[in-house]
Amino acid sequence: MSNWERNVRQVVPYTPGEQPQEQNIIKLNTNENPYPPAPAVQEALQNLSPDALRKYPDPAAGKLVKALAERCQVDPAQVFVGVGSDDVLAMAFQTFFNSEKPVLFPDITYSFYDVWADAFRIPYQKIPLTDTFEICADDYQIPNGGIIFPNPNAPTGIAMAPESVERILQANPDVVVIVDEAYVDFGAETVLPLVEKYENLLVVQTYSKSRSMAGARIGFAVGSKKLISYLQAFKYSFNSYTMSDAAIALGTAALADEAYFQETCRKIVETREAAKKRFAELGFSFGDSRANFIFVTHAHVPAKQIFTALRARHIYVRYFDKPRIDNYLRITIGTPEEMEALYAALEEILQAEV
Numbered sequence: 001m002s003n004w005e006r007n008v009r010q011v012v013p014y015t016p017g018e019q020p021q022e023q024n025i026i027k028l029n030t031n032e033n034p035y036p037p038a039p040a041v042q043e044a045l046q047n048l049s050p051d052a053l054r055k056y057p058d059p060a061a062g063k064l065v066k067a068l069a070e071r072c073q074v075d076p077a078q079v080f081v082g083v084g085s086d087d088v089l090a091m092a093f094q095t096f097f098n099s100e101k102p103v104l105f106p107d108i109t110y111s112f113y114d115v116w117a118d119a120f121r122i123p124y125q126k127i128p129l130t131d132t133f134e135i136c137a138d139d140y141q142i143p144n145g146g147i148i149f150p151n152p153n154a155p156t157g158i159a160m161a162p163e164s165v166e167r168i169l170q171a172n173p174d175v176v177v178i179v180d181e182a183y184v185d186f187g188a189e190t191v192l193p194l195v196e197k198y199e200n201l202l203v204v205q206t207y208s209k210s211r212s213m214a215g216a217r218i219g220f221a222v223g224s225k226k227l228i229s230y231l232q233a234f235k236y237s238f239n240s241y242t243m244s245d246a247a248i249a250l251g252t253a254a255l256a257d258e259a260y261f262q263e264t265c266r267k268i269v270e271t272r273e274a275a276k277k278r279f280a281e282l283g284f285s286f287g288d289s290r291a292n293f294i295f296v297t298h299a300h301v302p303a304k305q306i307f308t309a310l311r312a313r314h315i316y317v318r319y320f321d322k323p324r325i326d327n328y329l330r331i332t333i334g335t336p337e338e339m340e341a342l343y344a345a346l347e348e349i350l351q352a353e354v
């Protein structure tokens with residue numbers, strides 16, 4: 001190693017799901033929404049002016065913050081927005097997790113958490129999920145420097161009741177607790193109302209899944225005014241202009257069409273519940289997902305083999321070569337047509353194995 005390299009912050013990056021460039025594939029590997037963004041977003045896109053590119057954007061993203069505050073029924077000073085919830089979460093890690101004690105998160109969870117903790121040199125401790133892949137609130141009662149978990153959890157899809165989240169909050173008044181609600185709109189219960197009761201609770205949500213806008217990169221956090229002001233101070237200390245005016249306009253427009261949003265979520269939930277029946281018939285087992293994906297394991301055929309065979313048929317799902325979950329596949333809920341193609345392929349693949 002050269003001497004200068006000793007001063008390099010060397011990190012092991014997060015590995016996102018593949019974004020294959022070929023056409024005519026069925027893409028069920030990164031939890032994107034199969035339906036287009038709301039018609040109001042289409043319209044806002046057409047109305048974008050080149051002036052929005054010429055000028056610096058509004059650093060406070062005022063319009064979007066105001067619209068989100070209205071929807072979440074909080075004060076605008078309780079809302080923080082960023083370039084996808086990954087941006088919001090990364091800033092929250094740096095702002096709130098500065099203790100010598102470890103930050104706690106599940107052993108099986110969103111795989112960006114340990115990447116950020118390593119990159120920012122934050123000590124952490126992974127708390128094992130139960131044998132049925134559930135988060136046990138009582139496990140989060142040990143000394144710590146902060147807590148983060150997704151609800152529903154990823155990649156398991158299993159949701160925690162708000163009462164269990166509140167038990168964690170009650171036991172941890174001295175640290176910031178972050179609940180990552182990336183998938184909450186698909187049938188889990190949000191803990192947004194608890195931000196009025198717990199000054200140390202930060203709830204993070206995203207447009208990427210339930211609002212079909214992963215490409216726009218919009219995420220947001222809701223919390224107490226104090227919590228949000230700390231996040232803002234941190235953000236303005238390294239980059240004031242995180243969101244483009246285009247993203248701000250599109251994100252604001254999306255909120256105008258509540259009916260479309262509800263209908264899209266309903267369709268996904270319906271397809272997911274139907275998928276549970278079909279996967280069971282095909283010999284898979286899985287937890288009770290409340291997200292837009294299902295985490296499945298097959299009784300006889302190894303997950304990696306199924307993953308490879310599906311890929312050869314241009315159907316992409318997600319496989320994690322990691323302890324405890326290396327015999328599972330995370331399958332995003334697509335349109336009913338995409339799911340039918342998946343079931344047909346699975347039938348062939350599994351039959352070849354008997």
Ligand SMILES: *Cc1c(COP(=O)(O)O)cnc(C)c1O
Pocket residue numbers: 031083084085086087110150154180182205206207208214217218219
């Ligand atoms: C998808 C996802 C995110 C980040 O999504 P963005 O596109 O950055 O908003 C955060 N947390 C979890 C658990 C996710 O699955």
